[in-house]
Amino acid sequence: MKTLVAKSIPNKDRKWFIVDAEGKNLGRLATSIARTLSGRNRVDYTPHIDNGDYVVVINAEKIAVTGKKEDTKMYRTHSQYMGGLKEIPLSRMRVKDPAQILIHAIDGMIPHTKHRNAMLMRLKVQAGATHAHEAQKPTPLPEF
Numbered sequence: 001m002k003t004l005v006a007k008s009i010p011n012k013d014r015k016w017f018i019v020d021a022e023g024k025n026l027g028r029l030a031t032s033i034a035r036t037l038s039g040r041n042r043v044d045y046t047p048h049i050d051n052g053d054y055v056v057v058i059n060a061e062k063i064a065v066t067g068k069k070e071d072t073k074m075y076r077t078h079s080q081y082m083g084g085l086k087e088i089p090l091s092r093m094r095v096k097d098p099a100q101i102l103i104h105a106i107d108g109m110i111p112h113t114k115h116r117n118a119m120l121m122r123l124k125v126q127a128g129a130t131h132a133h134e135a136q137k138p139t140p141l142p143e144f
Helices: 026-038 090-096 098-107 116-121
Strands: 016-020 054-058 074-078 085-089 123-125
Touching (some): 026 116, 074 090, 098 116
Parallel strands (some): 016 054
16 A cells, blocks of 8 residues: 655635634634644645645624633733733623634644644634625535
8 A cells, every 4th residue: 555645735726614603612613623724624634734724704703602711711911021911801802802712712723833824824713794705605614
């Protein structure tokens, strides 16, 4: 038997998927999107080759979380100066920038390789129900 060595897909041949995040659980949705962006859902997955697809997420402001996460989950950033820690709870992040909640979750699940930036560039998150990618004719993500 010979080992299959996948080749990189040109951007014009990548598929476009659309996901409606309304009522979906944050973690489960993020794992499914991260697998699609990195190409792990494909039969010819190879870790050192970027064969992921494009994903458009709509209604990111209506994503669901379980338990007390709405009040207790914190997003932390630090400026590297003394006293430079900033904490923003999930409830305030939902008002400030609802798309950033999903982007932050997916960002932590993407492999930390040289293809990371290219994978994240293929993620398009919209807070509302409309998006600007109708020309690409996105199809629903198979898991949802």
